[in-house]
Amino acid sequence: MKNILNPILYYLVIIPLSLLPFPVLYAISDFLFVIFYYVSGYRKKVVLQNIRNSFPEKSGKEHYAICKKFYMHFSDLVVESIKTFTISEKQVLKRFFVLNPEIIDKYFEQKRSVFIAGGHFNNWELLAVGIDKWVKHKTVGIYTPLSNKYFDGKMQLTRSKYGLKMISTRSVKRFLDSNPNELTATIFAIDQSPSNPNSAYWMTFLNQETAVLYGVEKYAKEYNYPVVYGIINKVKRGHYNLELVDVTASPRETAYGEIIEKTQHLLEIDIRKNPEYWLWTHKRWKHKKPVVKK
Numbered sequence: 001m002k003n004i005l006n007p008i009l010y011y012l013v014i015i016p017l018s019l020l021p022f023p024v025l026y027a028i029s030d031f032l033f034v035i036f037y038y039v040s041g042y043r044k045k046v047v048l049q050n051i052r053n054s055f056p057e058k059s060g061k062e063h064y065a066i067c068k069k070f071y072m073h074f075s076d077l078v079v080e081s082i083k084t085f086t087i088s089e090k091q092v093l094k095r096f097f098v099l100n101p102e103i104i105d106k107y108f109e110q111k112r113s114v115f116i117a118g119g120h121f122n123n124w125e126l127l128a129v130g131i132d133k134w135v136k137h138k139t140v141g142i143y144t145p146l147s148n149k150y151f152d153g154k155m156q157l158t159r160s161k162y163g164l165k166m167i168s169t170r171s172v173k174r175f176l177d178s179n180p181n182e183l184t185a186t187i188f189a190i191d192q193s194p195s196n197p198n199s200a201y202w203m204t205f206l207n208q209e210t211a212v213l214y215g216v217e218k219y220a221k222e223y224n225y226p227v228v229y230g231i232i233n234k235v236k237r238g239h240y241n242l243e244l245v246d247v248t249a250s251p252r253e254t255a256y257g258e259i260i261e262k263t264q265h266l267l268e269i270d271i272r273k274n275p276e277y278w279l280w281t282h283k284r285w286k287h288k289k290p291v292v293k294k
Contacts, residue, residue, distance in 0.1 A: 069276035096130035119191035132163025137185035
């Protein structure tokens with residue numbers, strides 16, 4: 001039954017919605033905001049708790065203000081993500097660009113692949129369909145496969161239709177080993193909660209003990225790839241750019257945790273500037289730091 005419902009949902013609901021013009025989609029977004037924030041309270045307890053813990057210096061009124069703005073942005077993100085299924089390349093180039101591609105283009109001229117570290121901030125789906133057109137490297141996105149294989153395939157197809165290559169989290173090392181001569185810019189999401197807190201890097205992030213994925217530093221040192229940090233800025237509704245910052249050109253010369261600390265620090269600065277644009281619905285702090293037995 002599920003095998004039948006998946007294509008029905010995709011072709012009779014998602015695609016017709018995706019074909020709607022942006023003004024209509026934003027009218028739907030305004031309606032979704034009312035549903036998410038006032039009616040269903042979708043993950044509202046999680047969002048508010050995350051915000052309270054991250055900004056203990058702010059008042060309750062300020063916490064609710066951030067929460068409300070987040071749900072406004074989140075509703076936009078839902079309809080914008082649906083739009084990516086059918087968005088044209090022309091529309092993508094109009095709505096997304098890399099602000100300073102020279103930051104990584106210089107590594108292309110040096111014949112070096114590079115890693116881009118970033119968080120779930122603003123519209124990463126629009127970045128996925130647009131980034132390959134703006135940089136010289138072949139762009140690669142690391143993703144966690146969905147449990148629903150049908151929609152996993154559709155998401156991969158959508159994200160990769162304008163040049164981005166998608167690889168599973170389980171295939172990163174195999175991909176890097178099998179493509180030593182291809183100049184790639186591989187995107188790492190650095191704000192996901194690790195599945196195993198015992199192998200994570202632990203640090204203070206947004207006033208909380210936080211388990212952080214170590215992958216970007218581990219692979220940067222193993223393959224000696226430069227690391228840059230990328231932040232997606234919201235220019236206006238439906239329009240974004242990616243701003244890049246050099247982290248290190250010599251990862252093997254950095255101390256343990258230095259790359260992780262710097263990229264997470266840059267992300268925290270951006271979250272503090274515009275907290276409503278980060279994905280507060282995920283349970284980022286579900287793990288507790290393991291107690292080291294003496």
